[in-house]
Amino acid sequence: MPDWITTPITADLLRGVLDLERTAHGVLPHRLPARARARFPDDYLAMVEAQPAGVRLAFRTRATAVELDVLPTRTAYRGMPAPPEGVFELLVDGRPAGRATVPGGNVHTIDMATRSATTSPGRPGTARFAGLPPGAKDVEIWLPHTEITELVALHTDAPVEPARDRGRRVWLHHGSSISHGSNADSPTASWPVLAANRGGVELVNLSLRGNALLDPFVARALRDTPADLISLKIGINLVNTDLMRLRGFTPAVHGFLDTIRDGHPSTPLVVVSPILCPIHEDTPGPGVADLDGSTLVFRAIGDPADRAGGRLTLTVIRDELARLVEHRAADDPNLHYLDGRALYGEPDVAELPLPDRLHPDTATHRRIAERFAGWAFAAGGPFAPGHG
Known part of the structure; x- marks a missing residue:
């Protein structure tokens, strides 16, 4: 078993977010700032802005194994088949290097006829990636773009640091x-x-x-x-x-x-x-x-x-x-x-x-x-x- 190091998930490890909310389980990325979220009482908008489209963890490490504990909330529609589990994508130095899914989690069920919704609670799970190439590298984990993802913990078998600024526009x-x-x-x-x-x-x-x-x-x-x-x-x-x-x-x-x-x-x-x-x-x-x-x-x-x-x-x-x-x-x-x-x-x-x-x-x-x-x-x- 790897000798795991747990790194707190902070804003400097994330890209594509405007705000980070602390929750009972960890942190929740938001794509609208808190002052904007205070301006709308609409539950559907609150749900979609918290779905992390374009959001990714970005760090530099020598780790060859990475685990990300999360609590997903996936959206289902009443009368429809259960949605597939969201995909976590791993990139190493900008190249695809693995995919993972996390079973369980919360299920938010919407009735399209009435626009009413209910949420069934679930437990956190883990997205696992192994066999990463040795040596220092830039790692990104892209979060599922259509399911809310609370970030609980990041585990690696080597230390991590925030990704370098590549000078991109x-x-x-x-x-x-x-x-x-x-x-x-x-x-x-x-x-x-x-x-x-x-x-x-x-x-x-x-x-x-x-x-x-x-x-x-x-x-x-x-x-x-x-x-x-x-x-x-x-x-x-x-x-x-x-x-x-x-x-x-x-x-x-x-x-x-x-x-x-x-x-x-x-x-x-x-x-x-x-x-x-x-x-x-x-x-x-x-x-x-x-x-x-x-x-x-x-x-x-x-x-x-x-x-x-x-x-x-x-x-x-x-x-x-x-x-x-x-x-x-x-x-x-x-x-x-x-x-x-x-x-x-x-x-x-x-x-x-x-x-x-x-x-x-x-x-x-x-x-x-x-x-x-x-x-x-x-x-x-x-x-x-x-x-x-």
Whole structure:
């Protein structure tokens, strides 16, 4: 048996978090700061911001064995099969070196019909990794992106120290469940993580499943987070929640951008409109989830005729975002617009259909990442070194 060393899990061992809450079991990473979390009483938003999309432990060590004790809370949907256990991914010097899952833990069950939820408590478990190469190395453990993960203890067979600063630029991204990584099969398979790797940047992913809704407290969190590059993917949640009309949408986007610019006045900032989603292109929300056998699928139930009264569709949002960014860019040369259909559009639907009619699968995340990185980080792109 290894001679284990237990290292306290502190903020300097974590990347992609804005806050660390001490719990009865250990610490809980948060992707929104405490002052932002105090601004919303919504249980679903509280759940998704605590799901550690893009969050990883990062340390340097000579260890050849690592164990991470955690208490997971996975989300289940009433009437659906039990969700798979979340994946912990180990990287050594930036290369994949192992995967692990942790059985047990808490189960948070949501009734999609009533939006009510119950939580069944469980016990902590351990993600184990062995056979790491000898010698000093940089180790990352990426946490499951769609299940809350309380960090209980880190055990290694050699001392650890915080990872070195590699001098990479920080990319701050905010978006919906698609950017959060929904339907990607592992935490490093979401399109923002893949694009960050291609661009050689450090990702802070503030994407919130179902909650990219132009909330002012999110804009303030983005404003106050250090970043060299910023992107916002705006639209799908505003349609499928049927949250606002065009009259409210335009000033809300302006206000969101104004707040971010208060803290990042000249940082390259890309506004990305929605990828193609046939159910919402010309049909307003709300969107509803249906059980199709054992599969969850989504559909839009709004009336297309209501577009005349300002009801939002993806087509309406793309047109307005393009107009709004063009207008602002006259005084803000570091503000850019990307039509989301350049990432996933009509030619892609037949080859890579959205499995639940809303979220891309792993292969589609890869395509979106390749296209975004090829545009944003290329020479002359808004995220190219030296741009802005």
